[in-house]
Amino acid sequence: MTSGPLFHEQTARQRIAALADTGSFAELLPPPERLTSPYLVQLGIPVSFDDGLVIGRAKIGGKKVYLAAQVGQFVGGAVGEIHGAKLTGLFKAAARDRVPCVLIIESGGVRLHEGSAGEIAIAETMRAIFECRAKKVPTIAVIATDIGAYGGMGILSTCCDFRVMTEHGRLGISGPIVIEKWMGKKAYDSSNRALVWKTSGGKTKYLLGDADALVHDGADAVRDAVAKLLGKSSPVSLKGVKERQKELEKRLKRFGDTADPDAVWKGMGVRNIEAASLASGPEFAALAKRGK
Amino acid sequence: MKKPTSKKPSARAVLARLFGASAKGIAMEKSVLTGYATVGGAGVCVIGTCDGTYIDNAAALRLAAHVIDCVEHHPKTPIVMLVDSAGQEPNRVAEMLGLASYFGHLLSCLELARRKGHKLITVATGQAIGGAFICYGMFGDRIYALESASVGLMPIEAMSAVTKIPVPVLQKLSKTLPSLEFGAKPFALLGGVQEVWSAKDDVQAKLAKAIANSSTEDNRAELGKKRGGRKLALDVRKRVLASSLR
Amino acid sequence: MEKFAKAFPSKPLPSKTAKPWALAGVVGSGNLEVLLERGGRPSGTMECHVETSIPGYKASWLAALADFAHHYPAGGTKVTINDQGAPPVLVNLRLRQAYDHLTKGDK
Numbered sequence: 001m002t003s004g005p006l007f008h009e010q011t012a013r014q015r016i017a018a019l020a021d022t023g024s025f026a027e028l029l030p031p032p033e034r035l036t037s038p039y040l041v042q043l044g045i046p047v048s049f050d051d052g053l054v055i056g057r058a059k060i061g062g063k064k065v066y067l068a069a070q071v072g073q074f075v076g077g078a079v080g081e082i083h084g085a086k087l088t089g090l091f092k093a094a095a096r097d098r099v100p101c102v103l104i105i106e107s108g109g110v111r112l113h114e115g116s117a118g119e120i121a122i123a124e125t126m127r128a129i130f131e132c133r134a135k136k137v138p139t140i141a142v143i144a145t146d147i148g149a150y151g152g153m154g155i156l157s158t159c160c161d162f163r164v165m166t167e168h169g170r171l172g173i174s175g176p177i178v179i180e181k182w183m184g185k186k187a188y189d190s191s192n193r194a195l196v197w198k199t200s201g202g203k204t205k206y207l208l209g210d211a212d213a214l215v216h217d218g219a220d221a222v223r224d225a226v227a228k229l230l231g232k233s234s235p236v237s238l239k240g241v242k243e244r245q246k247e248l249e250k251r252l253k254r255f256g257d258t259a260d261p262d263a264v265w266k267g268m269g270v271r272n273i274e275a276a277s278l279a280s281g282p283e284f285a286a287l288a289k290r291g292k
Numbered sequence: 293m294k295k296p297t298s299k300k301p302s303a304r305a306v307l308a309r310l311f312g313a314s315a316k317g318i319a320m321e322k323s324v325l326t327g328y329a330t331v332g333g334a335g336v337c338v339i340g341t342c343d344g345t346y347i348d349n350a351a352a353l354r355l356a357a358h359v360i361d362c363v364e365h366h367p368k369t370p371i372v373m374l375v376d377s378a379g380q381e382p383n384r385v386a387e388m389l390g391l392a393s394y395f396g397h398l399l400s401c402l403e404l405a406r407r408k409g410h411k412l413i414t415v416a417t418g419q420a421i422g423g424a425f426i427c428y429g430m431f432g433d434r435i436y437a438l439e440s441a442s443v444g445l446m447p448i449e450a451m452s453a454v455t456k457i458p459v460p461v462l463q464k465l466s467k468t469l470p471s472l473e474f475g476a477k478p479f480a481l482l483g484g485v486q487e488v489w490s491a492k493d494d495v496q497a498k499l500a501k502a503i504a505n506s507s508t509e510d511n512r513a514e515l516g517k518k519r520g521g522r523k524l525a526l527d528v529r530k531r532v533l534a535s536s537l538r
Numbered sequence: 539m540e541k542f543a544k545a546f547p548s549k550p551l552p553s554k555t556a557k558p559w560a561l562a563g564v565v566g567s568g569n570l571e572v573l574l575e576r577g578g579r580p581s582g583t584m585e586c587h588v589e590t591s592i593p594g595y596k597a598s599w600l601a602a603l604a605d606f607a608h609h610y611p612a613g614g615t616k617v618t619i620n621d622q623g624a625p626p627v628l629v630n631l632r633l634r635q636a637y638d639h640l641t642k643g644d645k
Contacts, residue, residue, distance in 0.1 A: 011564055017644065028535050031561045031573050034618075035528060039472075042465055043457060044539045046591045046622045048565040049573055057536065066536070073566030081471070085513070085525040089532025096533070110422075112455050115471035116445045117522050119422070120484045120512055123430035124525075127510045130403045149392075152426050158396025173392050173423050174382040182382040199388045210393045236404045238363060244397050245356055252349050255389055264388065 006217050008145045008168040012054050012069035015104050018219030019226065020058035020067060027056040028090070035082050039114040040075070048074045051082040055090045057099075061227040065102050066094045072106035072147040079107060079153065080114035084121020091128035091139070100138040100230050101129075103160070108175065109151015122152035129159045136233040138162070140226055143169035144217065148200065150175050158210070161234045164225045165202035165211040167281045172200040194277075198261035203276070203284050207268040208251065214285045221282070300440070303342035303376070306417050310374075310495055311338070324351045325374055326358040328366070332500030337362040337410075339428070340374030344419045347427060348381040352394040355428060359401040363408055370411040370503045371402070375429035376418025376441075395427035402431050411506040415499065416441040416476065416485070430484070433506045436498070437476035437485045444474040470521040481521030483512040540593035544600060545583040546607035551576055551614045552641060560639035563624075563632040570621040570629060574612075574636040581614040583607075590621035602626055606633045615640075 007015060016025055029035055031049035040047045052074035058067040068090055070077040079087065087103075094101035110118040132139045139160040143149045148170030149157040157163055157171060165171065174182075176190035176199070190196060198204055206214035212229070215221040234240070255264050262273050269288065270276045276287055303323075307315035311329040318327030318338050323345030327338050339355045341347060362369055380391060406412055414432030416425070420443045429435065437443050445451070448466065452459045466472035470481040476488045486502075489495050513529060516522030559575040570590075579585055584607040588599055606612070617633070624632070 013561070028532055029528070030559070031571075032559045032575055038524070039469060041539075042469070043461070044591075046539070046565050046589065046620050048571060048620055049561065049618075055532065071564055071566075073564045073569065081522060081524050082528055085528035086532055088513075088525075089529035090536075092529065093533055093536040097536070110445055112445065112451050113457070115451065115466075115469070115473070116443075116479055116482055116484060117471035117516075117525070119426065119445045120430070120482055120516070120522070121525060123426055123484075124510060124512060126399065126426075126431065130399075133403075134407060152423065154392040155395045155399075155423065155426055158392045159399055171390075171392060172387045173380050173395070174387060176384075179382045179384050179387065183384065188384040199384055204388065205390065208390055208393075210390045236400050236407065238360075238404060238408075241356070241360060241397065241401050241404055244400070245353065245360060248349070248394055248397055249353055251389055252353065256349070256385070259385060261388055 004218050004220060007166060007219050007222055008217055010219070012071040012104065012106070015219065016054055016067055016069050019060060019223045021060060021062065024059040025056050025067065027054065029055065029086060037080050037082055037114065039080060043113055045113065051080060051086070052077055053083045053086050055086050060102070060223060060230065063230050065100050065230065066090050067102050069104035070106045072145060075111055075113070077107035077147055078109060078111035079118040079122055080111040081117040081121060083111070084118050084125065088121060088125045088128050091125055091132055094137055095128060095131040095135055098135060098137050100140065101132060102140045102142065102226055104142040104144070105149040105153055105157055106145050106147045107149060107153040108147065109153050119152060122156055126156055126159050129156070133161060133233065133235050136235055138230055138233045140164060140229050142222060142226065143171050144222060146170055148172070162212040162229045163210065164213045164215060164222060164229070165205055166215055166217045166222070167202045167284070168217055169202040170200040171205050171210065195261065202281065204261060204264065206285060207265060207270065207288055209247070214281045216281050300418065310415065310499060312496060322351070324354050326354060331372070331496065331503060335366070335369055336503070337366060337369050337371045338374065339371065341377040341424070342374070342418065344376055344378045346379060346381040347377050347424050348383065348386050349389055349391055349394045352398045352427065356398045356401045359405055362410065363405050368409040370413060371405055372499070373412065373414045373429055373432055375414060375416045375420040375425060377421070377424035378419045379421050380423035380427070398428055399431055402428060406433065406508060411503055413499070413502050413506060416443050418442065421446060433508050434486045434502055435484065436502055437479065437488050439476055439488050439490045441476045442474065443476045443479040443485060447474045448472065478521065481519045483514065483516030483519060483522055486515070539589060539591055540596065541589045542596055543587045545585045546604045547582060548584040548607035548613040549611035550581040551611055555641050556643035557640060560636045562635035562639060565620045565622050568623050568625070570619055570624040570632055572632040572636040573618045574640050575616045576614060576640065579614050579616055584612040584615050584617060586617045588619045588621065592623045598626060602629050606630070610637055612637065
């Protein structure tokens with residue numbers, strides 16, 4: 001166990017300060033620039049000086065990175081026009097300068113109050129992420145809170161080379177409340193926390209191979225995992241996508257008719273469900289690896 | 293969120309309009325389109341959705357498989373992506389199995405195709421909404437829409453239901469903020485659609501021209517600024533790029 | 539939304555600060571962000587701009603800001619606040635946090 005504050009309880013700015021080498025973070029378009037949303041103002045909703053996204057240059061373990069964190073408390077970390085343009089710009093800068101880009105995601109997706117502008121911004125950012133990948137510039141998404149990465153941001157996270165998650169992190173597209181409304185409480189009771197967590201939580205994502213690291217809920221552990229991935233990249237290749245196609249086909253065939261998440265855990269080699277549920281992120285990762 | 297009941301041309305009619313007789317080479321299975329056709333005498337690969345279907349894990353895999361087939365067996369053949377989907381499937385099992393990753397895989401396949409010289413042209417033919425548009429259509433080199441297509445994040449009524457902002461307030465604001473308006477034309481004002489094709493247009497000729505003029509340079513922010521629908525995005529991006537150099 | 543601005547007399551800020559600006563808090567339900575900037579302003583006043591989602595509390599805002607300007611040497615600074623219904627005790631805490639960040643750095 002590492003000491004220090006829990007990563008999921010920190011604010012976006014605290015997370016950045018905790019991941020970056022001391023004093024290395026230089027914010028781009030910082031709060032005094034006052035880039036606030038013209039949409040929210042006209043709707044009578046409070047604005048924020050960073051529009052819910054903190055971006056900048058930093059070093060992690062002595063290595064140059066571009067680093068960003070979404071502010072989940074501000075309109076659910078959702079992506080509006082300015083927020084999205086900052087995101088696109090940062091990944092474009094990363095591709096241009098061949099500097100890895102680390103994004104701490106905490107977002108429900110597109111900011112509905114700004115309509116389609118945020119949706120287009122997410123699509124533009126995806127293009128920029130793949131620009132990085134084509135140049136073998138690592139792109140890393142960190143997902144560590146229950147606001148998680150949902151909607152367009154969930155999809156965007158899967159475009160990055162790597163995803164680092166904690167057991168608190170959740171990754172998906174439609175959130176539990178939306179699905180409950182759609183399918184009924186019988187099919188998905190959004191108040192059943194264990195079920196929600198086993199549907200979209202870090203442990204299940206790690207087991208299935210959609211998260212590349214599952215770490216303790218602390219800045220040190222997240223930073224170590226990110227630092228390990230900074231030297232790696234996974235450019236898109238024909239061989240790679242063919243393997244992934246097979247893997248995803250197999251997953252769907254094995255579990256497509258399975259409503260029970262425990263069956264998925266068992267199918268992926270977890271023998272003692274209760275022990276695995278109680279295990280911390282890294283303990284769980286070790287158990288999963290050994291098939292216990 | 294009901295599927296619209298208004299009279300729309302059948303999926304086959306839309307395909308015939310776009311690809312003429314060659315549309316017979318496009319298979320339609322559970323509202324997922326895959327196949328090969330011709331545009332202006334040249335072969336194209338076609339992937340897409342119809343009938344406003346919801347895209348699930350299986351649909352994403354079928355689309356991805358066809359893109360891989362095209363890359364392997366039809367080098368540099370342009371890929372035309374048709375979009376008529378109301379969104380991703382809101383389903384717990386789909387989420388548990390990682391629907392986002394299935395979409396990410398489809399996007400990766402399309403990226404591979406782009407890098408290998410395939411042009412990617414999107415035509416929004418029906419509904420092009422939310423996650424269903426993000427997971428392949430919005431990833432095209434150039435994106436077009438039929439005038440009748442429903443393009444955008446969501447209709448104002450749905451936006452109002454979620455944000456609790458009254459419909460009249462959103463409607464009034466949408467007059468000056470086209471981002472809030474729903475439809476192909478406002479989406480084009482934002483730069484999200486290159487051009488809207490009307491009922492009178494010869495869409496086969498338009499599609500041939502679109503393929504010929506395609507570019508892998510993402511021009512949406514420039515268009516959005518030029519057309520006045522998305523005034524800030526390009527400048528904010530440029531400021532990030534300029535300030536990160538210093 | 540309610541918006542207002544006022545300058546309050548305050549002793550000059552120390553001539554050396556850790557940074558030119560500091561931010562405390564986040565905009566979220568029951569919370570606020572305070573941006574504190576130095577430079578280019580009369581050294582005997584603290585200039586305040588408030589935007590709040592809860593109208594009708596101007597008097598208590600002005601009292602809280604006047605109190606802060608009285609107790610801390612913040613002359614020559616500009617305070618800008620985005621508020622989403624923070625309780626008064628939190629307003630005070632964020633002002634102090636922003637002031638500490640500005641004068642002493644982030645530690």
